[in-house]
Amino acid sequence: MITASHLIKAYGETRALDDVSLDVAEGDIFGVVGTSGAGKSTLIRTINGLESPDSGTVDVAGTRITNLSGDELRAARHGIGMIFQHFNLLSRRTVAGNVSLALEAVGMNKARRNTRIREILDLVGLADRADHYPAQLSGGQKQRVGIARALATNPRVLLSDEATSALDPETTAQILGLLKQLNRELGLTILLITHEMDVVKQICTSAALMQHGRIVEGGRLRDILLRPGSLIARQLFPLGEAPRSPGTTVLDLTFTELTAQDPVIARLAREQGLDVGLLGAAIETIDGEQTGRTRLALPSGANVDAAVASLQHQGIVVEVVA
Numbered sequence: 001m002i003t004a005s006h007l008i009k010a011y012g013e014t015r016a017l018d019d020v021s022l023d024v025a026e027g028d029i030f031g032v033v034g035t036s037g038a039g040k041s042t043l044i045r046t047i048n049g050l051e052s053p054d055s056g057t058v059d060v061a062g063t064r065i066t067n068l069s070g071d072e073l074r075a076a077r078h079g080i081g082m083i084f085q086h087f088n089l090l091s092r093r094t095v096a097g098n099v100s101l102a103l104e105a106v107g108m109n110k111a112r113r114n115t116r117i118r119e120i121l122d123l124v125g126l127a128d129r130a131d132h133y134p135a136q137l138s139g140g141q142k143q144r145v146g147i148a149r150a151l152a153t154n155p156r157v158l159l160s161d162e163a164t165s166a167l168d169p170e171t172t173a174q175i176l177g178l179l180k181q182l183n184r185e186l187g188l189t190i191l192l193i194t195h196e197m198d199v200v201k202q203i204c205t206s207a208a209l210m211q212h213g214r215i216v217e218g219g220r221l222r223d224i225l226l227r228p229g230s231l232i233a234r235q236l237f238p239l240g241e242a243p244r245s246p247g248t249t250v251l252d253l254t255f256t257e258l259t260a261q262d263p264v265i266a267r268l269a270r271e272q273g274l275d276v277g278l279l280g281a282a283i284e285t286i287d288g289e290q291t292g293r294t295r296l297a298l299p300s301g302a303n304v305d306a307a308v309a310s311l312q313h314q315g316i317v318v319e320v321v322a
């Protein structure tokens with residue numbers, strides 16, 4: 001649904017995008033994560049045609065965005081909804097008036113606009129706020145207006161630029177819940193950029209990690225998590241620095257639903273006759289599956305190869321970290 005191919009964008013000496021390629025499948029919720037300055041905003045602005053790359057191409061829903069300019073580009077952008085960290089609402093317009101803007105831009109007549117505004121405000125849970133002004137709304141309600149405005153023209157794609165970064169954790173969870181619902185009910189494809197791994201945990205089905213203008217890792221979350229050495233898995237389930245104590249072997253285990261219910265540690269201890277220590281664990285539901293990482297310590301003298309083989313036999317990804 002969204003394909004970016006070999007994007008390069010430089011600002012002076014800085015390569016904000018340094019050969020970035022990305023594929024977002026229809027119906028996916030794809031999160032691009034990275035620290036400040038990694039190039040996330042430049043990427044999302046290039047995908048909706050606000051920024052043109054020095055080279056490379058962007059296709060959204062079958063249209064080559066990077067070939068368009070002027071009216072053609074404006075028309076294509078009506079098919080791409082976008083929401084922002086600071087909502088970008090017009091303070092002098094009511095909630096209905098803000099949503100109406102998107103519909104006026106595509107030339108819809110007043111009667112149809114009014115019907116569509118009611119419909120979309122109902123969908124985002126703001127039917128009773130149509131006549132309020134942005135200043136009279138909470139942050140979460142303002143973002144709901146942003147979402148209603150972005151989806152008013154029925155785009156198949158929604159881009160989200162740090163849409164929950166200005167919200168408290170509870171409101172963030174509600175807005176992410178709404179996005180997930182819209183993804184499910186409308187088949188909406190969502191590409192979001194965020195610096196918060198929690199956002200990825202809560203709704204994404206796929207993710208990519210950006211560093212210094214490059215995508216250093218990406219794919220479906222369930223595949224990424226089972227990739228030994230995955231940077232995204234480490235950030236999703238931080239276990240910290242591995243402790244070093246002479247003779248002890250430290251293992252990091254990554255497991256998915258298949259094994260979450262199994263008595264993995266007990267079985268390892270029993271089969272190998274080992275006193276296994278538990279050093280850390282982080283377990284969450286990701287993409288609907290119980291997933292997690294656990295850090296174990298094996299005592300000195302343990303047959304590490306046999307222990308690793310036994311864990312791998314149970315479908316667990318094992319890394320010897322110390």
Ligand SMILES: Nc1ncnc2c1ncn2[C@@H]1O[C@H](COP(=O)(O)OP(=O)(O)OP(=O)(O)O)[C@@H](O)[C@H]1O
Nearest residue numbers: 011014015016034035036037038039040041042043
């Ligand atoms: N218009 C611009 N002019 C000059 N440099 C820019 C411009 N836009 C971005 N950059 C530079 O490009 C790099 C990537 O910036 P970008 O805003 O895309 O990163 P980001 O990951 O979105 O960071 P943040 O989360 O802080 O917004 C940075 O080094 C930034 O300073």
